[in-house]
Amino acid sequence: MKEYFNNIFTALLTIFVGMKVTLRHLFTPSVTIQYPDVKILLPERERNRLYVNMDDCIGCDQCARACPVNCIEIETVKSLPGEDLGKTSNGKKKALWVTKFTIDFAKCCYCQLCVFPCPTECIYMTDVYEFSEYDRNNLIYNFATLTEEQRLEKIENFRKFSEEKEKQKSQAQKSE
Amino acid sequence: MSIKTEEMVLNMGPQHPSTHGVLRLELTLDGEIITKVVPHIGYLHRCFEKHCEVMTYPQVIPYTDRMDYLAAMGNELGYVIGVEKLLGIQVPERVEYIRVIMAELQRIASHLVAIGTYGADIGAFTPFLYCFRDRERILNLFEITCGARLLYNYIWIGGLSHDLHPDFVRLTKEFIREFKPNLKELNNLLTFNKIFIDRTANVGILPLETAINFGITGPMLRASGLKWDLRKDDTYSVYDKFDFEIPVGSGKMGTVGDSWDRYYVRVLEMEESIKIIEQAIAQLPDGDVTSAIPKKIKPPVGHIYSRVENPRGELGYFIVSDGSTSPFRVKVRAPSFVNLQIMDELCRGHLVADVIAILGSVDIVLGEVDR
Amino acid sequence: MIYDFLYNLTGSSVLAGFLIALLPLFAFILPFALFAVLLERKVAGHIQDRLGPMRVGYHGILQTIADIIKLVQKEDIIAKENDKLFFNIAPVLTFVGSYAAFAVIPFSSIFLGAKIDLGIFYIIAVTGLVVAGILMAGWASNNKYSLLGAMRSAAQIISYEIPTILVVLSIVMMTGTMSLFDLSENQTGYFWNWYILGGPSMSLQKFLLIPFMLIGFLIIYISTLAEVNRTPFDIPEAESELVSGYHTEYSGMKFAMFFLAEYANMFAVSAIVATMFFGGYQSPFGYLGNSLNMSWLIPLEQFFWFIFKGIFFVFVQMWLRWTLPRLRVDQLMAASWKYLIPIAFVNLLIIGFITLI
Numbered sequence: 001m002k003e004y005f006n007n008i009f010t011a012l013l014t015i016f017v018g019m020k021v022t023l024r025h026l027f028t029p030s031v032t033i034q035y036p037d038v039k040i041l042l043p044e045r046e047r048n049r050l051y052v053n054m055d056d057c058i059g060c061d062q063c064a065r066a067c068p069v070n071c072i073e074i075e076t077v078k079s080l081p082g083e084d085l086g087k088t089s090n091g092k093k094k095a096l097w098v099t100k101f102t103i104d105f106a107k108c109c110y111c112q113l114c115v116f117p118c119p120t121e122c123i124y125m126t127d128v129y130e131f132s133e134y135d136r137n138n139l140i141y142n143f144a145t146l147t148e149e150q151r152l153e154k155i156e157n158f159r160k161f162s163e164e165k166e167k168q169k170s171q172a173q174k175s176e
Numbered sequence: 177m178s179i180k181t182e183e184m185v186l187n188m189g190p191q192h193p194s195t196h197g198v199l200r201l202e203l204t205l206d207g208e209i210i211t212k213v214v215p216h217i218g219y220l221h222r223c224f225e226k227h228c229e230v231m232t233y234p235q236v237i238p239y240t241d242r243m244d245y246l247a248a249m250g251n252e253l254g255y256v257i258g259v260e261k262l263l264g265i266q267v268p269e270r271v272e273y274i275r276v277i278m279a280e281l282q283r284i285a286s287h288l289v290a291i292g293t294y295g296a297d298i299g300a301f302t303p304f305l306y307c308f309r310d311r312e313r314i315l316n317l318f319e320i321t322c323g324a325r326l327l328y329n330y331i332w333i334g335g336l337s338h339d340l341h342p343d344f345v346r347l348t349k350e351f352i353r354e355f356k357p358n359l360k361e362l363n364n365l366l367t368f369n370k371i372f373i374d375r376t377a378n379v380g381i382l383p384l385e386t387a388i389n390f391g392i393t394g395p396m397l398r399a400s401g402l403k404w405d406l407r408k409d410d411t412y413s414v415y416d417k418f419d420f421e422i423p424v425g426s427g428k429m430g431t432v433g434d435s436w437d438r439y440y441v442r443v444l445e446m447e448e449s450i451k452i453i454e455q456a457i458a459q460l461p462d463g464d465v466t467s468a469i470p471k472k473i474k475p476p477v478g479h480i481y482s483r484v485e486n487p488r489g490e491l492g493y494f495i496v497s498d499g500s501t502s503p504f505r506v507k508v509r510a511p512s513f514v515n516l517q518i519m520d521e522l523c524r525g526h527l528v529a530d531v532i533a534i535l536g537s538v539d540i541v542l543g544e545v546d547r
Numbered sequence: 548m549i550y551d552f553l554y555n556l557t558g559s560s561v562l563a564g565f566l567i568a569l570l571p572l573f574a575f576i577l578p579f580a581l582f583a584v585l586l587e588r589k590v591a592g593h594i595q596d597r598l599g600p601m602r603v604g605y606h607g608i609l610q611t612i613a614d615i616i617k618l619v620q621k622e623d624i625i626a627k628e629n630d631k632l633f634f635n636i637a638p639v640l641t642f643v644g645s646y647a648a649f650a651v652i653p654f655s656s657i658f659l660g661a662k663i664d665l666g667i668f669y670i671i672a673v674t675g676l677v678v679a680g681i682l683m684a685g686w687a688s689n690n691k692y693s694l695l696g697a698m699r700s701a702a703q704i705i706s707y708e709i710p711t712i713l714v715v716l717s718i719v720m721m722t723g724t725m726s727l728f729d730l731s732e733n734q735t736g737y738f739w740n741w742y743i744l745g746g747p748s749m750s751l752q753k754f755l756l757i758p759f760m761l762i763g764f765l766i767i768y769i770s771t772l773a774e775v776n777r778t779p780f781d782i783p784e785a786e787s788e789l790v791s792g793y794h795t796e797y798s799g800m801k802f803a804m805f806f807l808a809e810y811a812n813m814f815a816v817s818a819i820v821a822t823m824f825f826g827g828y829q830s831p832f833g834y835l836g837n838s839l840n841m842s843w844l845i846p847l848e849q850f851f852w853f854i855f856k857g858i859f860f861v862f863v864q865m866w867l868r869w870t871l872p873r874l875r876v877d878q879l880m881a882a883s884w885k886y887l888i889p890i891a892f893v894n895l896l897i898i899g900f901i902t903l904i
């Protein structure tokens with residue numbers, strides 16, 4: 001019998017306590033941010049879309065090897081001895097033509113493992129997160145600065161150069 | 177003369193608002209009483225263990241994040257502790273303290289999700305949003321440290337990827353200061369509400385013997401009465417330097433081991449985590465967090481089983497190394513996978529509405545169950 | 548008096564009666580339902596520390612219109628196995644059961660849909676149609692989940708009608724009239740003349756009655772919450788258990804009818820509770836029209852007070868919805884049969900004794 005009234009009393013008491021909590025929340029300001037009109041400033045270490053500064057890239061392939069999902073594809077061609085490809089921002093001389101550098105952002109898992117091994121810090125994560133596309137192929141970003149014909153030209157040059165070297169080596173061997 | 181009744185098979189299918197993911201529960205009902213529950217899993221299997229065999233050791237860490245995506249720091253910690261033991265390296269003390277702080281913050285975040293979704297399943301929609309508002313602040317803390325909110329890739333083999341942000345300690349102290357009254361408010365709103373107690377007390381009682389026989393770990397085991405916590409009983413990292421209690425289920429509102437106990441143990445664990453974080457911040461030493469990270473990670477041939485106390489139970493990694501840069505085999509003992517077996521045992525004799533209450537108190541994450 | 552006005556306008560009592568019964572429907576209930584849907588979402592938002600709908604119109608005012616347009620243009624799906632007749636009639640019955648109650652609720656002293664002496668009795672009889680509608684909806688959906696939901700809902704509504712009726716009986720016993728219009732007229736004056744504070748006569752009887760009237764008010768508020776299927780009694784539409792219960796299979800305009808019927812029902816029961824205990828359309832502080840000597844202002848003021856009280860109780864219902872968890876089916880039955888009915892019964896007896904004094 002006593003439990004019966006106890007039940008009623010605790011039920012009403014806890015319901016009123018709960019209602020008091022909710023009523024207080026009715027008058028606190030809300031925490032919503034009206035997104036497309038107001039955007040939050042993201043912290044500086046934020047990990048969103050990658051960006052590659054091709055002027056600094058030496059084509060060492062470290063980032064592609066570090067990626068766990070193999071979303072970076074790099075193809076390089078050795079340059080000829082006389083060609084000058086310029087210097088990176090910390091003074092090193094570049095020796096490889098980077099003919100293909102694509103990152104597939106549909107595969108990228110935004111883990112940041114490619115940023116750390118880069119010797120010139122040319123690949124880094126920006127805070128761009130609004131880059132959705134209608135067609136999945138548009139998410140394959142191409143960072144290489146050489147056009148298709150330049151790429152074919154460099155490959156052709158290197159092939160000719162290596163053939164020449166082979167010929168010279170075999171001639172030198174024959175003359176021994 | 178007894179009436180011949182047929183048993184109805186009801187499918188709580190892979191798409192259901194309350195099954196916490198893609199889980200299929202096949203219930204056999206006799207009227208409204210349940211006679212058998214068969215969980216069907218595998219809808220989220222992503223071949224984690226097979227992937228590990230072709231990745232290098234550091235590349236596995238983003239994959240371990242994605243198993244239990246609500247408590248990612250714990251997953252990383254378990255794997256990294258195992259590999260560090262295999263390599264035989266010792267990390268600086270500052271790294272250990274920061275790892276503990278992150279793991280405990282993650283424990284609070286994970287329990288907030290568990291409590292919020294449990295309330296939403298029972299029908300109280302408001303505590304869910306209050307819990308997520310608090311969780312947002314924890315995720316902001318993680319965001320300023322490593323840049324990501326849910327899948328961090330922060331705890332690396334031999335150290336951490338970044339040192340703490342200069343504002344981190346101040347913001348954490350602010351968070352703790354604002355969280356303590358919120359926790360009290362949550363107790364007023366949900367935990368001691370008579371309707372909630374009626375829904376969860378004496379529902380799904382798990383006796384201690386059964387729990388030990390099934391291999392249940394985590395808050396479920398502690399709610400059944402046993403004081404077993406890997407942070408105290410098989411200490412890893414620097415947990416032995418902190419002073420905290422292990423909350424145990426006491427049958428306050430019903431019997432020991434019912435759903436209310438499991439829920440209340442999680443609430444109390446959040447309070448204990450706050451204590452640990454306060455002590456860790458006070459004792460934080462200086463140091464360099466990236467100094468012990470080896471250039472090439474090639475453990476010697478051998479195998480090791482490392483385990484940590486995740487918010488959902490004991491997460492174990494069995495790592496077999498064959499001397500090369502990628503592991504030979506990584507086998508994961510996921511706590512949710514083991515805890516899910518108990519559904520059949522607990523649900524017999526209850527109503528359909530209780531299945532939801534019991535499943536919410538088991539607190540599974542399908543990413544861990546299926547890997 | 549609006550009835551006289553319409554009678555003079557049309558010259559036929561049948562047409563006047565018809566128009567006056569339609570008036571609350573179009574002039575008030577439909578706009579109220581539109582408003583209530585938005586109010587619910589905004590109240591829910593602010594309780595949960597967020598804003599509700601904000602993008603459609605200024606701060607989301609036009610949200611319900613967008614919802615209605617969406618529901619109207621949806622395809623009306625009827626599965627092959629459904630029982631077509633019952634499937635189509637069910638929402639109409641539920642709708643009718645809720646709206647027909649408005650014919651006898653006095654919105655103001657000059658407006659009453661139908662002057663019948665059996666006010667409350669008529670309401671209780673007509674809201675029984677809702678049960679029939681729900682059972683038809685559950686059966687004709689040909690869906691295990693809907694059937695379970697409909698049976699539970701029928702059991703719930705029938706069990707909770709009993710405490711409602713017992714409290715209504717105690718009010719009828721105390722005042723001697725069943726017409727809601729007379730109940731409102733009796734509570735003239737200031738707020739201490741309301742029935743929740745004992746009634747219009749200043750006597751020992753009034754002060755003895757106060758605690759029991761309070762208990763009666765609580766009981767009827769809780770039972771009518773169960774009648775309209777609101778949390779904590781919203782098992783029929785428990786989204787996280789049975790995925791929407793008996794109206795799972797409905798789409799488009801029929802679902803809109805269930806939806807609007809629920810909000811109209813909420814206002815109807817709030818209005819009844821306000822009329823029986825809180826003075827109906829009477830103002831608590833005297834009339835501005837009296838003090839300013841503009842007697843034509845008084846019916847407008849009464850209308851305003853009536854709407855205010857109705858919306859206040861609807862707001863409390865929404866407030867409860869977002870605070871409390873849901874009761875399980877057997878606990879719901881236990882709450883009605885083991886707790887509410889004995890207490891309502893004892894309350895009835897005691898009020899009966901006190902009125903004899």
